[in-house]
Amino acid sequence: MSSRPAILLISADGALADALGEAMRGDADFALLHHAGGLEASLAASTLARAAVVAVEVDAARRDHLFALQSLMMQCVGQPVVVLVEACSDAVQRWFFQIGVRDLLRKPVAGADVLGACRRLLAGALDPPSDYAEVTSFIPAAGGVGNTTLAIEAAMQILGARPNANSVALVDLDLHSDACADFLDLEPRLDFTEIGENGERLDQQLLEAMTTRHASGLALVAAPSVAGQLRELQSAAILRLLDVVAGHFQNVVIDMPRMWHPWTDGILIGSDRTFIVTDMTVPGLRFARRIADQVNARLGLKTSARVIVNRYERRFLGAGLRRGDVASALDGIFAGEIANNYQLVREAIDQGVPLGTVKPGNNISTGMKRILFECAQDERRAS
Ligand SMILES: Nc1ncnc2c1ncn2[C@@H]1O[C@H](COP(=O)(O)OP(=O)(O)OP(=O)(O)O)[C@@H](O)[C@H]1O
Numbered sequence: 001m002s003s004r005p006a007i008l009l010i011s012a013d014g015a016l017a018d019a020l021g022e023a024m025r026g027d028a029d030f031a032l033l034h035h036a037g038g039l040e041a042s043l044a045a046s047t048l049a050r051a052a053v054v055a056v057e058v059d060a061a062r063r064d065h066l067f068a069l070q071s072l073m074m075q076c077v078g079q080p081v082v083v084l085v086e087a088c089s090d091a092v093q094r095w096f097f098q099i100g101v102r103d104l105l106r107k108p109v110a111g112a113d114v115l116g117a118c119r120r121l122l123a124g125a126l127d128p129p130s131d132y133a134e135v136t137s138f139i140p141a142a143g144g145v146g147n148t149t150l151a152i153e154a155a156m157q158i159l160g161a162r163p164n165a166n167s168v169a170l171v172d173l174d175l176h177s178d179a180c181a182d183f184l185d186l187e188p189r190l191d192f193t194e195i196g197e198n199g200e201r202l203d204q205q206l207l208e209a210m211t212t213r214h215a216s217g218l219a220l221v222a223a224p225s226v227a228g229q230l231r232e233l234q235s236a237a238i239l240r241l242l243d244v245v246a247g248h249f250q251n252v253v254i255d256m257p258r259m260w261h262p263w264t265d266g267i268l269i270g271s272d273r274t275f276i277v278t279d280m281t282v283p284g285l286r287f288a289r290r291i292a293d294q295v296n297a298r299l300g301l302k303t304s305a306r307v308i309v310n311r312y313e314r315r316f317l318g319a320g321l322r323r324g325d326v327a328s329a330l331d332g333i334f335a336g337e338i339a340n341n342y343q344l345v346r347e348a349i350d351q352g353v354p355l356g357t358v359k360p361g362n363n364i365s366t367g368m369k370r371i372l373f374e375c376a377q378d379e380r381r382a383s
């Protein structure tokens with residue numbers, strides 16, 4: 001009998017089972033168990049007991065499915081559950097997370113995506129519990145490259161994988177704009193005067209009062225900007241802020257400013273991973289390469305800073321850049337690309353909502369999910 005951890009697929013969709021089987025072909029890490037009767041057919045406790053992770057197809061319009069899912073959730077002890085659903089309302093989606101579902105994939109879904117979600121959950125479930133957050137920083141290589149957009153999207157993706165009240169904080173350290181708060185239509189509540197010049201008055205309670213909650217559960221830590229005023233803060237205050245935030249939340253995503261401040265190095269050294277965001281232009285790639293090379297050589301980062309190329313165009317126009325050019329310009333430090341989708345980003349900003357609310361499963365969210373997943377895999381391999 002195989003001693004590999006098993007993915008249990010509960011679905012009457014034979015084609016999906018075949019696709020997952022195909023994606024897992026030759027996979028030495030996992031075995032597949034398929035409960036072909038789907039959620040409506042009773043599942044032997046012994047089958048469930050053999051599963052390390054469960055992927056279950058749910059028809060959100062069927063009450064019997066929702067009841068069956070709820071009872072399945074009560075039987076799952078320590079096995080993370082991924083729901084595969086064709087369509088569902090926001091209310092049902094929230095309910096899934098409330099009953100403990102860890103991830104949700106929209107059908108039609110590729111076998112590789114189901115495998116990826118299971119792999120990610122298992123990796124998370126096996127991670128030793130830590131009371132200090134995983135910190136991910138985003139730095140722009142130039143102005144307007146999409147740093148804020150991608151930091152917010154990354155925070156949303158991490159939140160989607162582990163939804164709970166203290167799961168993810170988005171910290172806006174680009175102090176000269178209110179972009180994070182504006183994009184999410186939230187009020188920034190962080191008050192640097194109140195926390196003290198060196199952040200000495202900041203504790204968990206004060207942080208909670210200065211945190212704004214988004215409907216998704218994301219916590220925003222951002223200060224209102226003052227027009228025309230450059231804010232230069234003591235490094236101690238910023239580093240203390242990060243320390244308290246990281247002690248309170250499981251994941252922290254930081255929108256860093258383009259200008260280097262005296263505290264920038266300290267934040268990057270305290271980060272588990274750093275992404276440099278750039279666009280698909282020759283100078284953009286050059287700037288990003290230079291920043292990455294310099295921080296990697298100068299600061300002993302936990303993991304090397306890597307570059308995300310935003311507004312990536314697959315079809316190259318005229319004498320524009322090809323993918324090969326991007327890959328060779330960023331050889332060894334290329335984290336991945338994010339599609340150009342102006343209409344989607346525009347709509348999300350105008351409505352003050354995350355990209356996934358405008359269009360679930362859109363190409364920017366999918367790209368960010370892939371980048372985060374591949375980075376986590378690389379980090380595990382390296383550790
Ligand atoms: N993947 C994308 N596709 C299309 N447009 C995008 C994409 N990402 C960002 N944008 C657009 O680019 C503009 C700048 O985005 P954003 O504010 O996130 O960049 P930034 O690097 O944080 O800018 P700033 O220098 O002002 O802080 C926005 O108008 C946004 O709509």
Ligand SMILES: [Mg+2]
Nearest residue numbers: 147148174179
């Ligand atoms: Mg910005």
